[in-house]
Amino acid sequence: RANAEKFEFQAEVSRLMDILINSLYSNKDIFLRELISNASDALDKIRFLALTDKEVLGEGDNTKLEIQIKLDKENKILSIRDRGVGMTKEDLRKNLGTIAKSGTSAFVEKMQTSGDLNLIGQFGVGFYSVYLVSDYVEVISKHNDDKQYVWESKADGAFAISEDTWNEPLGRGTEIRLHLRDEAGEYLDEYKLKELVKKYSEFINFPINLWASKEVEKEVPADEDESVEEDETSESSSSEEEGEEEDAEKADDEKKPKTKKVKETTYEWELLNDMKAIWLRNPKEVTDEEYTKFYHSLAKDFSDDKPMAWSHFNAEGDVEFKAVLFIPPKAPHDLYESYYNSKKSNVKLYVRRVFISDEFDELLPKYLNFLMGLVDSDTLPLNVSREMLQQHSSLKTIKKKLIRKALDMIRKLAEEDPDETNDKKKDVEESSDDNEKKGQYAKFWNQFGKSIKLGIIEDATNRNRLAKLLRFETSKSDGKLTSLDQYISRMKSGQKDIFYITGASKEQLEKSPFLERLNKKDYEVIFFTDPVDEYLMQYLMDYEDKKFQNVSKEGLKLKDSKTKELKESFKPLTKWWKTTLASDNVEDVKISNRLADSPCVVVTSKYGWSSYMEKIMHSQTL
Ligand code: ADP
Ligand code: MG
Numbered sequence: 001r002a003n004a005e006k007f008e009f010q011a012e013v014s015r016l017m018d019i020l021i022n023s024l025y026s027n028k029d030i031f032l033r034e035l036i037s038n039a040s041d042a043l044d045k046i047r048f049l050a051l052t053d054k055e056v057l058g059e060g061d062n063t064k065l066e067i068q069i070k071l072d073k074e075n076k077i078l079s080i081r082d083r084g085v086g087m088t089k090e091d092l093r094k095n096l097g098t099i100a101k102s103g104t105s106a107f108v109e110k111m112q113t114s115g116d117l118n119l120i121g122q123f124g125v126g127f128y129s130v131y132l133v134s135d136y137v138e139v140i141s142k143h144n145d146d147k148q149y150v151w152e153s154k155a156d157g158a159f160a161i162s163e164d165t166w167n168e169p170l171g172r173g174t175e176i177r178l179h180l181r182d183e184a185g186e187y188l189d190e191y192k193l194k195e196l197v198k199k200y201s202e203f204i205n206f207p208i209n210l211w212a213s214k215e216v217e218k219e220v221p222a223d224e225d226e227s228v229e230e231d232e233t234s235e236s237s238s239s240e241e242e243g244e245e246e247d248a249e250k251a252d253d254e255k256k257p258k259t260k261k262v263k264e265t266t267y268e269w270e271l272l273n274d275m276k277a278i279w280l281r282n283p284k285e286v287t288d289e290e291y292t293k294f295y296h297s298l299a300k301d302f303s304d305d306k307p308m309a310w311s312h313f314n315a316e317g318d319v320e321f322k323a324v325l326f327i328p329p330k331a332p333h334d335l336y337e338s339y340y341n342s343k344k345s346n347v348k349l350y351v352r353r354v355f356i357s358d359e360f361d362e363l364l365p366k367y368l369n370f371l372m373g374l375v376d377s378d379t380l381p382l383n384v385s386r387e388m389l390q391q392h393s394s395l396k397t398i399k400k401k402l403i404r405k406a407l408d409m410i411r412k413l414a415e416e417d418p419d420e421t422n423d424k425k426k427d428v429e430e431s432s433d434d435n436e437k438k439g440q441y442a443k444f445w446n447q448f449g450k451s452i453k454l455g456i457i458e459d460a461t462n463r464n465r466l467a468k469l470l471r472f473e474t475s476k477s478d479g480k481l482t483s484l485d486q487y488i489s490r491m492k493s494g495q496k497d498i499f500y501i502t503g504a505s506k507e508q509l510e511k512s513p514f515l516e517r518l519n520k521k522d523y524e525v526i527f528f529t530d531p532v533d534e535y536l537m538q539y540l541m542d543y544e545d546k547k548f549q550n551v552s553k554e555g556l557k558l559k560d561s562k563t564k565e566l567k568e569s570f571k572p573l574t575k576w577w578k579t580t581l582a583s584d585n586v587e588d589v590k591i592s593n594r595l596a597d598s599p600c601v602v603v604t605s606k607y608g609w610s611s612y613m614e615k616i617m618h619s620q621t622l
Helices: 011-020 030-052 089-095 104-114 126-132 182-188 189-202 223-235 241-253 286-300 386-391 394-416 423-428 432-437 440-458 463-468 484-489 504-508 513-520 531-539 565-570 571-581 611-619
Strands: 005-008 065-071 077-082 133-142 148-153 158-163 173-180 209-223 259-271 309-315 323-329 348-353 356-358 374-376 498-502 526-528 546-550
Touching: 011 104, 030 065, 030 077, 030 126, 030 173, 030 189, 030 356, 030 484, 065 189, 089 133, 089 148, 089 158, 126 133, 158 423, 158 565, 173 182, 189 209, 189 356, 241 526, 286 309, 286 323, 286 374, 323 394, 356 386, 374 394, 386 394, 394 463, 440 463, 440 531, 463 484, 498 513, 498 531, 526 531, 531 611, 565 571
Parallel strands: 065 209, 348 374, 498 526, 498 546
Antiparallel strands: 005 158, 065 077, 077 173, 133 148, 133 173, 148 158, 209 259, 309 323, 323 374, 348 356
């Protein structure tokens, strides 16, 4: 177009689009839910703005917060429009030309190797999925603060933006026109679109309407005028007395009707979703399948994986709210990547059904950021800014309850799981249902165990609850995971402390001289092999009145009657040793009963760093 301004895509976007447009990926359906999800986001935004300023909604059709899908079969165009917040010219340039979020590179990489596009929405690049099915896309948008513009691109490395002087004014919002490729003809089929909306966009909280065709049978006057006249004359001539004749007339009527039925196509808006908010329903009436689908739309994760667990509850009292929390099947790609800088919570906040924010840190502590969910509160005020909401006293109560429910949900997951260390039980239970649950907690631990450990470090109030959820291997667990409670139940009589040792791997720890004596005496020792465990053990001092004892540190007490005698008789040696090594090399030299075969071992002091911690501090890895 003549006065279009031309731009080049950011290199990364261009690469992504190249991949998409050349993709042989079979599940191209995903583009529709990405566009609907964007439309829904835009509607959420305008509704939120309208809370504090009614004017922004405008009047007439502009106030209808809905999504519309239209087909133009002749020109092979599929269009999706919303009456959301819209985009200014600058928004169009920035939002549909650059990628703001991190991790996109990783996604592009992954997609090239695996070809799986299912997670595209999680990476903040869902829009570009339009190029799976189209070779040319127009985005027409009108924002309250700007004129109407058209963004267009053929995915050839460049896009153009022009002031829109030819399309119908949108009032407000965005219309996306997909010029479908020949092989994407199936998306011009209304049934296909209905099916896709049902499958992927059921839980969108705004009406999704399709401009749907309807075949109606209509009675129209029959074409031939004579036949009508003929009918009329025959009718007027019919009478009671002429019974036989009438029958003959009737047969004639059937041959030549006065009107005929023709099929006519009309169009009308057809609502495709019922917008029921799942969290408002009675948990007893929501099926597992509905929760799974809701999770998929919430997490923008449309793989076949089911969430590991969920918790749906209704809090009453001073602060009323409804909430649904999910444990995802897998940890998101960037969960621990920038843990301490990230501000990402995955719990959406609604106030009286109105979406407020998905970036509310105050809802869950950082270590629970792996949970997905939604909170809808009737107690919070609607007509204040996000900043003011963030200060609201009710949030503290909500947070406290959410943490409690989240930890309950994880505890239940652990309890339902067949005892990992109990082999007898494992052999007996083989029904498919049990199989599904089997290993769920081990799976959870694998994905999110680190979060539980970070929780123990950060959340003093819930430390004990979290400690119950810890899993680890031990010198006796034979490669299986075990818990502190299980460890305690196996403690030897007279054993006061919980023994543990830290190191880089189980294999390395199994060879440690610190274990010799303990093994010989049949004591069980916990192996902590995650770098974060060193920090963890600085916060976890005791559990169920039992102290933790690092067996590589001073203070290990094993019952042995001969130690005292030996200490006396070897005093000259230990004394000589200590003076020979000098005090800046060792703190003390002692007779110990912790070894069996090795002649001596270097032990760190009770309050010092373990040798493994020293290594960690040197390499600075967490
Ligand atoms: P994400 O939705 O994760 O941000 P997308 O690639 O789907 O990533 O969209 C990029 C951005 O483009 C959105 O964040 C939004 O700012 C803008 N956008 C896309 N579609 C619309 C729309 N229908 N209305 C307003 N803005 C939109
Ligand atoms: Mg999106």
